[in-house]
Amino acid sequence: MLTLHTAELLVAGPGSAPLPGGAVLVEGDRIAGVGPFADLAAAYPHARARRWPGVLTPGLLVRGGDVLLERTYYPDDPYEVTELGTDPISGAAELEELKMTEARWGNSARRGTQKLLARGVVAVTGRFTIPAVRTAVVRSGLTVLPPAASTPTTPSLDPFAGRGAAEEAFYGVLEAGAPARFAVFAVADAGELAARGATSCVATVIGGRLLHRRR
Incomplete structure (x- = not known):
């Protein structure tokens, strides 16, 4: 089944320009497409749509x-x-x-x-x-x-702890063919994401499966 995940803003990876109304098209455990929600919804009218508040980014x-x-x-x-x-x-x-x-x-x-x-x-x-x-x-x-050379002395559940910018915690890039793993945060932009922390997460997808959803 095809699923379209869309949010108010999409950040596909480090250095990527934010895309308002962006979406990720998921088929199975892979990303089938990334782009404006309107374009993907028109191209795949039978895809199930999941609309999220805030910013959609690679997982952390x-x-x-x-x-x-x-x-x-x-x-x-x-x-x-x-x-x-x-x-x-x-x-x-x-x-x-x-x-x-x-x-x-x-x-x-x-x-x-x-x-x-x-x-x-x-x-x-x-x-x-x-x-x-x-x-x-x-x-x-x-x-x-594998263990990272830059592991902090006291690791934190918050991936942004000790990071200079939110994108430093991104794992992977959202693009066609990549594994379908990403997260959505109830913030206005990536700058606010680093300031508020990862507890603003409203959804986490791994392997195309919704493994966390804030209730």
């Missing part, structure tokens, strides 16, 4: 995914928040007190990957050594890349 890359998912614990809401609070837990001493098991790491990683998807993340860097965490990451749809 987070550095240090192994630190975020194998050395950070995400409390299970609502079952653990009374005891542990809602903030992620890191630090050797704090994790030692939790008596982490592989199964518990796997459950935490699933919650962590959902937080990443909710921030428009489609790829992470890192080397995962806990089998249950590795499984959670693979099942999430996130692309795993």
Whole structure:
């Protein structure tokens, strides 16, 4: 099935001129076309249309995914928040007190990957050594890349943290034939995107599938 994703503004990649009313045509797990929504809708009248507020961009890359998912614990809401609070837990001493098991790491990683998807993340860097965490990451749809030389000392769930511009966090370019992975943010432009952060994400698509949608 063909699906047209359109937003008020489309930024196809780093250095690309913003396209008002731009759209991405998706067929299966690939991008079949990029351009003005009116043109693509006229050329493919039977395509399903999804209209999003804000800016549509390539999906984002987070550095240090192994630190975020194998050395950070995400409390299970609502079952653990009374005891542990809602903030992620890191630090050797704090994790030692939790008596982490592989199964518990796997459950935490699933919650962590959902937080990443909710921030428009489609790829992470890192080397995962806990089998249950590795499984959670693979099942999430996130692309795993080798550890980056520029990994920050304290990785953040926000891909824009430590970046000079929003486009520095883009992973890939939106063009025909490319994998269908992108995100939409409820902001006016890319400049506001960096200022407000990735929690403004309203939708994340990986492999042509809508894996996050803000309710």
